[in-house]
Each structure stands twice: as C-alpha cells, then as structure tokens.
Amino acid sequence: MLRPVAGLGAVSAVLIAITATLGVVSAWSTWNIYFLLERFFDDDLTVGAADLLAAKDTLFAVAWSRGGALVVTAVVFVVWLRRARLNSETICEVAHRRSRGWVVGSWVCPVVNLWFPYQVVSDVWKASNPDTPRRLETLQAERMAPLRFVSGSRHLGLWWGCWVAAFVIQQVAAVVTYEDKPTMEMTLVATIADTLTMFLLAVSGVLIILAVRQITRWQSPPRGVS
Secondary structure (H helix, E strand, O other), rough: OOOOOOOHHHHHHHHHHHHHHHHHHHHHHHHHHHHHHHHHHHOOOOOHHHHHHHHHHHHHHHHHHHHHHHHHHHHHHHHHHHHHHHHHHOOOOOOOOOOOHHHHHHHHOHHHHHHHHHHHHHHHHHHOOOOOOOEOOOOOOOOOOHHHHHOOOHHHHHHHHHHHHHHHHHHHHHHHHOOOOOOOHHHHHHHHHHHHHHHHHHHHHHHHHHHHHHHHHOOOOOOOOO
C-alpha cells in the first residue's frame, strides 16, 4: 500500500504560499524603508527618525515571521517528499539518481544543494508518472536509452532555475553592497536585488506547489502496482 501524501501535500502547498506571500511583503517593507530614507535625506519634514525606526521594526517583524514560516515549510515539505519518494519506489521499480538519505541531505549539504534537490524531486516526478514504464534500468542519466521513454517536467526545471537564480542574486548582492556606511546608491541596489530575489522565490513557490499537487494526484488514492 502506498503511504498517504494528500494531507502533507496540502499543508506543504499552503505553507509554501504563506512563505512566498511573506517574501512579497518583505520586499514591500524594504522599498518602504528606501523611500523613507530618500525623503529623510532630502530634508522632508514629514519623515523623522521615529518613522524610520518604525519601518525598520516592521521589516524585522516580517523577516522573523518569514524565517519561522520557512523553517516549518521546509520540515513539512521534506517529510512529504520522503513519503512521496518511498511511494515512487513502489509505483516504479527504478534506481533513483540519489539514495533516500539525499532526500534530506541534498538540501543542507553545501555545493551539492545547487542541483541534488532538483534531481531528487525530478526522479520522484518521473517515477510517479503513470506514463513511465514500471521497470527501467536506471534513472541516473538522461542520455541512457531507457530514459527516452521517461517524460520529465519543464515546470520542475523552471522551479529549480528560479530557486538557484534567487540564491545567486542574493549572494552576489550581499558581497557587492556590503559597506560599513552604505550609500543610497548601494541601498537601492540591495533593495532591487531583494525584490528580484523575492519575485523569483514567489514564482518558484507557485511552480513547486503545482508539482506537489500533481505528484500527490498520481499517488492518491492508493493504486495497485501489480
């Protein structure tokens, strides 16, 4: 019997949506601070230090909320993914590119977390797809002959592309804009980078929600595998 994934899939989708929404709110808060700073340095008498502190507190509150939501989302999603991985091994007797340990480890190990998670999710997708033959030699390399019968997902490729792009932008922006006394120009660059990062993460969130729902549909209700 296949393990139930519908409940975890639904909760994962809701949490991903909440986290993505908080990211959008975070981007808005960042722009709010930037515009307040711009007015403050232009000697706008309607903006004082108290306004800047209030905006900063709002940004910190949103950041902490998003951080907490991200942790909870990650835990629930990984639990769902592990259960879906076990089901996919029952549905389709294939060798996945990564062992079960990488379902969790792929997300936390430096360097390999840039592509291992995609491979794990992609193989679960392929093995869960009803159009995939039950018995293949391997799912290890797309150049291998058996995999010409396996249909992947462009949505998953775009999902991971957005995720990695957001990570790279965030890291580059942190290095480029780091200064003890940042200028307004550097603040603007950081704000734009943060907005782009949150936008990419939001798109990534929508795409992985679609993937979670599709894999869940394939694996629910339990079906025979004989």
